[in-house]
Amino acid sequence: MTFDLSSILAERQGEKYALNEKYLNAQLVRVLKTLGYDVNFARGQGPHLYDVAGRRYLDLLSGFGVFALGRNHPAVAAALRQVLEAQLPGLVQLDVSLLAGILAEKLLARLPGMERIFFCNSGAEAVEAAIKFARMATGRPRILYCDQAFHGLTYGALSLNGTEVFRKGFGPLLPECVKIPFNDLTALEAALKAGAKESEVAAFIVEPIQGKGVYMPDDNYLAEAARLCRKYGALFVADEIQTGLGRTGRFLACEHYGVEPDMVLLAKALSGGFVPVGAVAMKHWIFAKLFDRMDRALVHGSTFGKNDMAMAAGIATLEVMEEEKLVEKADSRGSALMADLQKLVAQHELLKEVRGRGMMIGLEFGAPKSLKLKAAWHLLDSAKRGLFCQMVLIPLLRDHQILCQVSGDDSYIIKLLPSLTIDEADRQWIVSAFDQVIGDCHQIGGAVWDLGRSLAKHGLKAKAG
Incomplete structure (x- = not known):
């Protein structure tokens, strides 16, 4: 029998989304393409993913917590x-x-x-x-x-x-x-x-x-x-x-x-x-x-x-x-990461709370007090409750190569489940990216709110029918 997995992967890598759309869950493919999540990941190592062009991403979803050791230990x-x-x-x-x-x-x-x-x-x-x-x-x-x-x-x-x-x-x-x-x-x-x-x-x-x-x-x-x-x-x-x-x-x-x-x-x-x-x-x-x-x-x-x-x-x-003392590292590095993220609450009125333990962290967003932000927030919320989180998640992936997910349907919470093997550079990567993206969300008229209006349009269209 001549079976060469490497050849199969190399020859058909470009067909991944088409095959899934044709034979598996077409709605999932639609979601990925709508959100810009159709990155075409080709390799995983430790807490990182790599796309077909070799770009490196930090995976804060880790297969819903499966990859505590990182990928391919x-x-x-x-x-x-x-x-x-x-x-x-x-x-x-x-x-x-x-x-x-x-x-x-x-x-x-x-x-x-x-x-x-x-x-x-x-x-x-x-x-x-x-x-x-x-x-x-x-x-x-x-x-x-x-x-x-x-x-x-x-x-x-x-x-x-x-x-x-x-x-x-x-x-x-x-x-x-x-x-x-x-x-x-x-x-x-x-x-x-x-x-x-x-x-x-x-x-x-x-x-x-x-x-x-x-x-x-x-x-x-x-x-x-x-x-x-x-x-x-x-x-x-x-x-x-x-x-x-x-x-x-x-x-x-x-x-x-x-x-x-x-x-x-x-x-x-x-x-x-x-x-x-x-x-x-x-x-x-x-x-x-x-x-x-x-x-x-x-x-x-x-x-x-x-x-x-x-x-x-x-x-x-x-x-x-x-x-590798991963339980101890989850405790110390997770506490440090959470402390850094909690500091952002005072800086960004849209971020209401950061909570969790170890490497299980939730960032909860909520309606702002300032009038301009409040109007923009309600525009998104009228289209779909919790839609604001996508305004954070999409640029996190697109501009900062960080993959994570909203915590549940109609939720204002983004959950982080990183590999227990993340290092100090990864921690700084996370905090810097969230700080910048959440900060951008406070700038009405900026590119991130162009994305917000597009998301609201899609949401209202879905609601109508």
């Missing part, structure tokens, strides 16, 4: 090559995996209080598994989740999604899923109490820091939420799919708040950016409720969940994080 790539060369007997199914056992051992060593691991292929699969484990362990049906939550887009995970745009048109969704406000202990206890009357609440699933808006909990919220769950016999499930593995400057975001969950969900960064992997860590008693007899040993599983490539990627990722 040589240690993880080497581990995967070793797996291929070893010709291991993977996925025998009527056998167990040595690499899965090693990865489980290494993960549990970093997760105090957790005793068992279930491996799967993604964060959404981890959420689906958590629903099943919680219901089986407690014998109860109801799952509590938060407004603005994001736990994935498969059917069960979507049933716990707190944003209507993702749910619309897909109902009826999974029954017995109840939405409550985030960071509201009174609402949580009321929902637990209501469920306790009929012994209904199996679990409360929560992101320690909400990914969609980088919404932060009060200092006592998570610990008190866990206490309330135990008081009423429900499980406290921490969705650390985006916040875990060092993203917030601790291995788990829960560590900032002194809380020990009953279950922890992991994925994204555990892959090393190469092979999808998800994991559910939990107490032994929860695991044992599902796998309680030999005839139930296969009652839940995932065909590719413990494949050797994914397990090796996870092992290598954990070792890289330790050797």
Whole structure:
């Protein structure tokens, strides 16, 4: 067989958008072209992307947090090559995996209080598994989740999604899923109490820091939420799919708040950016409720969940994080970056708040007080709520080669999820670019507001029909 990937990529690089438009998601291609995001990236290395012309970009999206180690980390790539060369007997199914056992051992060593691991292929699969484990362990049906939550887009995970745009048109969704406000202990206890009357609440699933808006909990919220769950016999499930593995400057975001969950969900960064992997860590008693007899040993599983490539990627990722002290770097460099960005709030009236932890940072914009800016802001907002953020994001990419994204539909928040490997030069790059672009947004009549009027025109046209 003559297969040469290099030749295929070289010969057909220019067809990327046409092929996707013809055979895949044409609407996504339209969005990219409308916003000027059709850059045609050709290579990734560390926290940087390179287009076909060789221009370098700083990626602050990092695959929604997948590339915590940066792209194409040589240690993880080497581990995967070793797996291929070893010709291991993977996925025998009527056998167990040595690499899965090693990865489980290494993960549990970093997760105090957790005793068992279930491996799967993604964060959404981890959420689906958590629903099943919680219901089986407690014998109860109801799952509590938060407004603005994001736990994935498969059917069960979507049933716990707190944003209507993702749910619309897909109902009826999974029954017995109840939405409550985030960071509201009174609402949580009321929902637990209501469920306790009929012994209904199996679990409360929560992101320690909400990914969609980088919404932060009060200092006592998570610990008190866990206490309330135990008081009423429900499980406290921490969705650390985006916040875990060092993203917030601790291995788990829960560590900032002194809380020990009953279950922890992991994925994204555990892959090393190469092979999808998800994991559910939990107490032994929860695991044992599902796998309680030999005839139930296969009652839940995932065909590719413990494949050797994914397990090796996870092992290598954990070792890289330790050797390069990436959790500590996320803490120190993330704090420095956030402090620099927070200084911009006093300088730019359109920037209202900068918040987050480690390398998970949200910049929230809001209506200005000055009359000229207020009129321009409302022009954009009347076309589409949150459209102002595109006025920041487009020149960031076009003029400063920085890639990032609005935090959610109709949102005034831009979220930064850089690789944990960014250096001081990258930090200065980020702060300088945001300072200049946000400053330009305060100049009515400048080029950035020409872009704003064009965006408003597109928005109003879309609204009309």
